Amino acid sequence: MAKYLVLYRADVSAEEQMQQSPEEGDASMQEWMAWAGKVGGALTDFGSPVGNGRAITSAGTSSSTSDVAGYSIVEAADADAAAALMDGHPHLEIGTIEVLEAIELPGM
Template sequence: MPRFLAVYTMKPEDIAAFRARPKSEQEAIDKVGLKAWEEWRKRNAAAIVATDVMVGKTKRVTKSGIADAQNQIAGFVIVEAADIAAAAGLFQDHPHITVFPGDGIDVMPVVTGPPED
């Protein structure tokens, strides 16, 4: 079965706004969101190939060296599905975008050779 990478994205200003809320509000959202995320995981367990991975601050390595960098990647998971439409459908009600301040989930095929158009 084809595999797909789902990348959780979050705008830096959205996470900053979330962190600016009172701690009690953040904790309440976290409680609801983490419960919903676990329920999502259970509903989709058969499709999940690798456990969710959340990521922190970024370093970018270029020919010029290593520097602090910023991007919208908050984490990722690998799933199996019949096709990209089915893979994307797994995430329509995902807590990253329905509870937490995530702005999207990018779903793309995992390829073993050069990507096709």
């Protein structure tokens, strides 16, 4: 089984997404937990929202303009199987999901 990094992309930052009523937050978390239950053991790291990023180049550091709002890690037989795990994911209501294979380094 290969590991896949799941990136949750959105026009609204994770911080802004969490600016909701407690009832809305609970309902949203229930949807995420239902997805996690459906995926089961393929979800090896639920992940978390991300924010306050920095872009780092050889010229220095600046605030990040990335639209990545969070991540998870899943295991699957191949990229198509990993993508299929995202079927019905609640994040798709507000953004997109990118699934990237973690390539094993020889000798590591």
